[in-house]
Amino acid sequence: MTDTAPRVTTRSRENTRARLLDAAAEVFAEVGLDAASVEAVCERAGFTRGAFYSNFESKDELFLELSARVAGERVDAVKARVAELEAGGGFALAPTDALGIVEEVLDVSGDDRLGVLLMSEIRNHALRSPALAAAYLAQEEEMVRGVTQIIDDIARAKTLRFRVPPEQAARLMLTTWESASVRAAMAGLDYEAMCRRTSEEIARVAQLIIEPPTA
Amino acid sequence: MTDTAPRVTTRSRENTRARLLDAAAEVFAEVGLDAASVEAVCERAGFTRGAFYSNFESKDELFLELSARVAGERVDAVKARVAELEAGGGFALAPTDALGIVEEVLDVSGDDRLGVLLMSEIRNHALRSPALAAAYLAQEEEMVRGVTQIIDDIARAKTLRFRVPPEQAARLMLTTWESASVRAAMAGLDYEAMCRRTSEEIARVAQLIIEPPTA
DNA sequence: TGTATCCGATACATAGGTGTATCGTATGGT
DNA sequence: ACCATACGATACACCTATGTATCGGATACA
Numbered sequence: 001m002t003d004t005a006p007r008v009t010t011r012s013r014e015n016t017r018a019r020l021l022d023a024a025a026e027v028f029a030e031v032g033l034d035a036a037s038v039e040a041v042c043e044r045a046g047f048t049r050g051a052f053y054s055n056f057e058s059k060d061e062l063f064l065e066l067s068a069r070v071a072g073e074r075v076d077a078v079k080a081r082v083a084e085l086e087a088g089g090g091f092a093l094a095p096t097d098a099l100g101i102v103e104e105v106l107d108v109s110g111d112d113r114l115g116v117l118l119m120s121e122i123r124n125h126a127l128r129s130p131a132l133a134a135a136y137l138a139q140e141e142e143m144v145r146g147v148t149q150i151i152d153d154i155a156r157a158k159t160l161r162f163r164v165p166p167e168q169a170a171r172l173m174l175t176t177w178e179s180a181s182v183r184a185a186m187a188g189l190d191y192e193a194m195c196r197r198t199s200e201e202i203a204r205v206a207q208l209i210i211e212p213p214t215a
Numbered sequence: 216m217t218d219t220a221p222r223v224t225t226r227s228r229e230n231t232r233a234r235l236l237d238a239a240a241e242v243f244a245e246v247g248l249d250a251a252s253v254e255a256v257c258e259r260a261g262f263t264r265g266a267f268y269s270n271f272e273s274k275d276e277l278f279l280e281l282s283a284r285v286a287g288e289r290v291d292a293v294k295a296r297v298a299e300l301e302a303g304g305g306f307a308l309a310p311t312d313a314l315g316i317v318e319e320v321l322d323v324s325g326d327d328r329l330g331v332l333l334m335s336e337i338r339n340h341a342l343r344s345p346a347l348a349a350a351y352l353a354q355e356e357e358m359v360r361g362v363t364q365i366i367d368d369i370a371r372a373k374t375l376r377f378r379v380p381p382e383q384a385a386r387l388m389l390t391t392w393e394s395a396s397v398r399a400a401m402a403g404l405d406y407e408a409m410c411r412r413t414s415e416e417i418a419r420v421a422q423l424i425i426e427p428p429t430a
Numbered sequence: 431t432g433t434a435t436c437c438g439a440t441a442c443a444t445a446g447g448t449g450t451a452t453c454g455t456a457t458g459g460t
Numbered sequence: 461a462c463c464a465t466a467c468g469a470t471a472c473a474c475c476t477a478t479g480t481a482t483c484g485g486a487t488a489c490a
Contacts, residue, residue, distance in 0.1 A: 034249030133401040175394040
């Protein structure tokens with residue numbers, strides 16, 4: 001590796017960073033950012049604090065990076081779904097079966113309970129940190145773009161008409177999804193029931209948005 | 216006060232409790248529950264920790280009580296609005312002016328930035344504490360009941376028709392409101408702009424829900 | 431006015447977390 | 461195979477928060 005790069009620090013360091021990030025995701029989701037000690041994160045990852053401070057400057061920096069990672073993952077998942085839909089276009093559902101469509105799009109971001117907790121944690125802290133807020137809002141906009149496209153694609157494929165512009169529909173879907181996930185997690189439902197209930201809630205909104213065929 | 220009550224501890228104690236609760240609301244909103252030290256709360260209230268531990272058992276207990284208080288206040292505000300509408304019924308707006316209606320109903324819960332932060336904090340912790348979760352969900356249900364009634368009243372007064380049952384409409388309004396408030400607070404908008412933007416967002420949803428007159 | 435009681439302040443003991451400085455070792459390059 | 465370096469472990473000093481136990485003063489009631 002006689003690269004132009006001044007330093008080749010990328011040996012197993014990336015691995016350590018990744019393990020710390022994974023552990024942090026778990027611990028932060030479980031007890032929250034502020035209640036989570038650096039030591040707890042390290043213990044979970046199988047390191048000591050020496051490793052931590054060798055890789056990150058502070059807990060906040062790690063949290064920022066973690067937030068960026070999960071945001072990126074979510075956006076990527078949606079984008080992948082868009083590509084999938086545009087490539088295949090293999091939808092064989094009845095146009096009015098909103099729930100079916102929703103479920104098919106939804107399982108992309110199969111959100112477990114911890115995922116919901118982590119996102120909530122990020123959202124909560126974004127309210128106080130301008131840097132996090134900017135990242136959070138940007139990610140949300142990206143999500144809107146992706147979902148808007150999905151809606152567009154589906155509408156075109158099925159020749160559906162909407163009562164609102166696709167972008168607004170996308171926003172509605174996303175906020176409904178967010179709030180439904182949180183409510184489900186709060187009610188302590190297991191994963192399956194959680195998904196079911198979330199789907200139903202979103203499907204209701206979808207049915208409201210979709211213009212019924214003028215038969 | 217030779218009451219039947221076994222103990223008449225209610226001298227100025229209630230005052231102290233109230234002041235501590237007020238201070239806690241501020242501090243928790245500003246830095247979050249976990250980052251807020253008991254000492255910070257006491258300092259804000261003008262007391263020392265002695266007063267705190269004389270009135271509350273722990274920070275968590277205080278938070279639980281605070282949550283109950285703000286939840287009660289919100290529900291009361293909505294209920295008062297319901298009573299106001301049912302008593303007066305003085306709506307002189309055009310039926311299609313969704314934004315006008317929304318604004319008139321909305322200013323009830325004139326939410327400042329700190330209020331949003333505090334609610335977010337409560338919501339976030341409710342995800343991990345069953346007791347808080349139960350309280351939070353119960354409050355939300357009460358809010359839904361109130362808003363449902365408001366929607367019903369308005370609909371009756373204006374002979375509007377909806378595309379969805381009033382209860383679902385209420386849920387949609389509330390989740391939209393919640394998410395819009397959070398987004399506004401995140402974007403760092405001032406109070407006025409925040410209200411305006413939130414109103415617009417809700418009005419759009421209202422317009423979607425309201426069935427247009429079949430002219 | 432005297433007295434008992436309640437309430438908040440003060441002082442103290444302790445724990446847990448943080449960040450840094452140093453050390454030993456594994457690894458990569460030649 | 462050797463050397464240099466990077467990486468993570470260990471140890472240390474500091475600090476902040478917590479909870480309790482005790483003290484002093486104010487207040488209610490006679």
